[in-house]
Amino acid sequence: MILRFDSKTVTKPLLSKTTLETGALINILRAEVGSRRGEILIEVEDEKAEKVEEILVSEGVEVIELVEAIQKDEDKCVHCGVCISICPTEALRFNGEKKVVIEAEKCVHCGSCVKVCPTQALSLPF
Numbered sequence: 001m002i003l004r005f006d007s008k009t010v011t012k013p014l015l016s017k018t019t020l021e022t023g024a025l026i027n028i029l030r031a032e033v034g035s036r037r038g039e040i041l042i043e044v045e046d047e048k049a050e051k052v053e054e055i056l057v058s059e060g061v062e063v064i065e066l067v068e069a070i071q072k073d074e075d076k077c078v079h080c081g082v083c084i085s086i087c088p089t090e091a092l093r094f095n096g097e098k099k100v101v102i103e104a105e106k107c108v109h110c111g112s113c114v115k116v117c118p119t120q121a122l123s124l125p126f
Contacts, residue, residue, distance in 0.1 A: 001053065002109075004062040005038040015042075018055045024048035029108050041109055068125040069104035070113060076121035083113035083122060 005014075010033060019026055030041040044052050053063045069091065079100045084092045091106035092113060114122045 001042050001044060001049070001066060002064040003038075003040045003042060003056060004064070005033070005040075006060070006062075007036045009060045010034070010036065010038045012059065014056060014059050014061060015040075017059075018052055021055055022048050022051045024052050026052070029110050043108060066109050066125070069102050069107035070109070071123045071125055072100070072102060073121045073123070076119045078119055078121075080118065082116050082118060086112045086116050088112065 015026055015028075018024065024044055027043040028040060029043055032039050049065075053065070056063050077100060079094075079098060081094065081100065083100060084094065088110060089106045089108055091103050091108075092100055093103065095101045109124055111124055114124055
């Protein structure tokens, strides 16, 4: 999930409150938080995700559920493997033909591969 906070919600301890209310373990994968806005990428266990989302939305947080992995433009990709070396979850790998492939179920949307791709062939779906 991506959480977007505005100037009214960015200063509240909403993740702590949500964890206490739901008992959900919330893993922060990436965060960019300032005094006026913030965006946090979190991972939540599937069985508690709906309740977590409900609480955050009720507090004024924009919640975007991520269901797709990173996207790869086949026309731009030169299969250099730089993305493979940086991926923390091994969602990217070479197949038997030495082509870069994505294992969507392993992708945590951290964006590391997007930042290092020399041909800008990778993008996040949001």
